[in-house]
Amino acid sequence: MTSDKIGTAAGLLALPMLALGLFLGLIWAPPDAAMGDVQRLMYVHFPSWIATALGYLTAFVASVMYLVRRDIKWDHWAVAGAEIGVVFNVNGLITGSIWGRPTWGVWWTWDPRLTTTAIMLLTFVGYLVLRAFLDDPDRRARGAALVAIIGFINVPIVYFSVRWWRTLHQVQSSPNTVDPNMVVALRVMMVTFALIAVYLMTRRFRLAALEQESERIALAQEEQAGGV
Amino acid sequence: MTQVGYIVAGYSVTFIVVAGYTFLLIRRLRAARRGTGGV
Numbered sequence: 001m002t003s004d005k006i007g008t009a010a011g012l013l014a015l016p017m018l019a020l021g022l023f024l025g026l027i028w029a030p031p032d033a034a035m036g037d038v039q040r041l042m043y044v045h046f047p048s049w050i051a052t053a054l055g056y057l058t059a060f061v062a063s064v065m066y067l068v069r070r071d072i073k074w075d076h077w078a079v080a081g082a083e084i085g086v087v088f089n090v091n092g093l094i095t096g097s098i099w100g101r102p103t104w105g106v107w108w109t110w111d112p113r114l115t116t117t118a119i120m121l122l123t124f125v126g127y128l129v130l131r132a133f134l135d136d137p138d139r140r141a142r143g144a145a146l147v148a149i150i151g152f153i154n155v156p157i158v159y160f161s162v163r164w165w166r167t168l169h170q171v172q173s174s175p176n177t178v179d180p181n182m183v184v185a186l187r188v189m190m191v192t193f194a195l196i197a198v199y200l201m202t203r204r205f206r207l208a209a210l211e212q213e214s215e216r217i218a219l220a221q222e223e224q225a226g227g228v
Numbered sequence: 229m230t231q232v233g234y235i236v237a238g239y240s241v242t243f244i245v246v247a248g249y250t251f252l253l254i255r256r257l258r259a260a261r262r263g264t265g266g267v
Binding site: 091095214 | 231
């Protein structure tokens with residue numbers, strides 16, 4: 001029950017933080033000198049990647065822990081992290097596309113950062129699809145853990161893609177070269193999205209535990225019916 | 229589209245994706261709790 005309480009606390013804290021972050025991002029922070037007001041999309045775009053990374057990191061660590069310990073609760077955390085990662089990954093791609101149209105002149109381009117990010121999304125969608133196809137809980141947990149571990153290799157590639165290759169996507173900004181008010185707005189929204197991700201992961205973990213219990217009850221009933 | 233239009237689109241999408249997923253997750257969680265007698 002501790003994770004439920006942590007999730008509830010994170011969710012409750014996220015609400016005033018969200019209100020503050022929206023005020024800071026939409027009103028308080030100045031418009032960008034080059035991009036103008038459209039830069040305000042960064043206050044939802046970039047925090048989405050923080051939540052995505054948090055989700056996929058959870059899936060990776062939990063998958064490793066499952067393979068080491070073979071405790072099904074780690075599988076529950078893995079699916080929670082992967083699913084929440086996918087939700088914020090989708091949001092990051094869509095908001096990035098909406099920002100890209102007025103800034104780059106295109107909704108989408110096969111730039112290394114965008115391409116590796118799309119591959120990362122497809123990998124973790126594949127992870128969720130694989131889980132849906134496997135009935136046996138142990139096989140499902142083992143197979144999914146391997147996909148999550150292999151899929152997570154792409155996360156640092158996504159991060160460093162803007163440094164390793166010449167891309168249209170800019171490199172990570174430094175707080176030293178950005179207006180301090182923008183930095184504050186961005187950091188408040190980053191913490192807010194991380195809190196929302198924690199809240200959602202604890203709820204998804206609980207759902208996974210309940211689903212497993214349902215499976216166990218259904219299996220026991222089937223065995224009982226077969227034995228009569 | 230104007231700059232404000234892009235901002236409205238981006239923030240609206242974020243609201244729909246995050247709030248929509250949260251709503252569906254809570255609904256699934258409630259249904260699962262009913263199904264297992266609230267484990």
